[in-house]
Amino acid sequence: MNTSDPQPAYRWVVVTAAALILAVSMGAIVNGMSAFIIPMQENFGWSRGDTTLINFAGILGLAFGGLVMGPQADRRGTRPVVLFGVIVLGLCYVLASVLTSLWQFYLLFFIAGFFGAGAIFPPVMAAVGNWFFVGAGMAIGIASAGQALGQGAVPFVSSMLIASLGIKGAFAAIGAFMLATMIPLSFLLRQPPALSAAQTNTRNATPQAELPTNVVILYLSAAIILCCTCMAVPLMHLVPLIQDRGFAPEQAGSVIFVMLIVAILGRLAFGKLADIIGALPAYMTATAWMTLMVFGFTYVERLSTFYVYAVIYGFGYAGVMTGVLVSIRVLVSPAHRASAFGIVTMFGWFGHAIGGYQGGALYDLTGNYTASYAVAALAGVLNLVIVSNLLRKQRRLAYQPACRNR
Structure with missing residues (x-):
């Protein structure tokens, strides 16, 4: 063979x-x-x-x-x-x-x-x-x-x-x-x-980058806990947010169902985008998409608008996890890839748990979801800061050998 x-x-x-x-x-x-x-x-x-x-x-x-x-x-x-x-x-x-x-x-x-x-x-x-x-x-x-x-x-x-x-x-x-x-x-x-x-x-x-494995794991773990804190808020609280607008549970559930159906295409599309522009830039694109849109859910009043907004948001947010997985594959050597996957995704689940809980806790404190979704947007911004720093480290490492070869 x-x-x-x-x-x-x-x-x-x-x-x-x-x-x-x-x-x-x-x-x-x-x-x-x-x-x-x-x-x-x-x-x-x-x-x-x-x-x-x-x-x-x-x-x-x-x-x-x-x-x-x-x-x-x-x-x-x-x-x-x-x-x-x-x-x-x-x-x-x-x-x-x-x-x-x-x-x-x-x-x-x-x-x-x-x-x-x-x-x-x-x-x-x-x-x-x-x-x-x-x-x-x-x-x-x-x-x-x-x-x-x-x-x-x-x-x-x-x-x-x-x-x-x-x-x-x-x-x-x-x-x-x-x-x-x-x-x-x-x-x-x-x-x-x-x-x-x-x-x-x-x-x-051989992987495409040579950053130390512990550096990659540290940066991606810090990034994923923030991006998952952001994404967990609509995942857990979009249904009750829509119900608070006076719509039936079945209608609220159908919105997130449509959003995550579109997310199927988003995960595949951002995987392809990672092949074209690189894993970390694709990850940053998806995170920026999610961050810019997440707070907008709090302004929506009509069910039809929820559907449209959820479709657009869902396509972009879905690329976040694809970006993380592809980044691990690109930045970590095969000998350490499985361990890196386990550690980084562990912090991702932590982020999901934190985001889901803070969404409910802040609702109890304030009586609405404004603060919950604002925290989600802030977590997305901090994620972008971390990933951009990791991208700079990767590009600096690639630039140095090129300079030495001149």
Whole structure:
């Protein structure tokens, strides 16, 4: 077998299974709770800040769980670890249907994040990359697009389930759906065939930059916690913001569903843009797009305007995570890439948790979402400052050898 041989056709089965698993699991754990915020507030009397902490607990569990469960997949294989994760996540949602206390939700969703989503996200993303000795970036983009689909579909479907089945019935139905769909999909995840020496050399080609790995991880970790703080506010609080304008939960859920459908195209488009202008400039473009638009949600009053604004915002914001993943691939050597991915994305989940919680907490303090979305915009600006400094370091490093060669 040589590098001109076709890659295994089964790799696209893995990509498809990965995209669907990420759609259901990440849609549920990252922002699926957004549909439950107001219903829980009305039914249990809990504040939005307290309710949002449920989502905070789940993402915190995901952040720490990925560091622990990822290495387990390296030792035990992808399938058993992911299978364990989907079972835990599905059962946690079923169990949530009988809970009545906030502390119980906090504990349960931390477990769902740590042992459930934490056992799914890193192994699945690594599995997709492992099946491609060339062209892994597009494959990862497709899998990531599946996640974007789920982050729109799960809150939308949850809103309809809550309306028809109530809070408890919605949790039970979502959990049952997880178990019925993700368990069979997990069995499609196989270990890739061994690569030839030539293919291994192609896969492990020298990265495009030579910045120290610890510098790259430091800068990208600081950047991603800020950009995810920014993006988490509309992900968690756009649905309740629209409901506060007097629209039905189903209408509010449909807006974020449309936004994240468009985000599928955005993730692929910004992956292509990174190939043209570079990973960090593409990342900065997406972050600037998101930062300039995020506060504008607070000025929208009409449902039709929400749809239009969400479509434009969603296309640009979606490129942020694509930019981060491509930047890691470009700036970090293959020997340290997996570790860098785990560390940087951990800080990304921290940012999601922080952004979602502060959105609810500031709403409780002020009675509206103006301060919440203002903090989101400020986090986006600080992200741009950090990434621009990293870009200057990269360009300075590339410039110095050119000067020496004159």
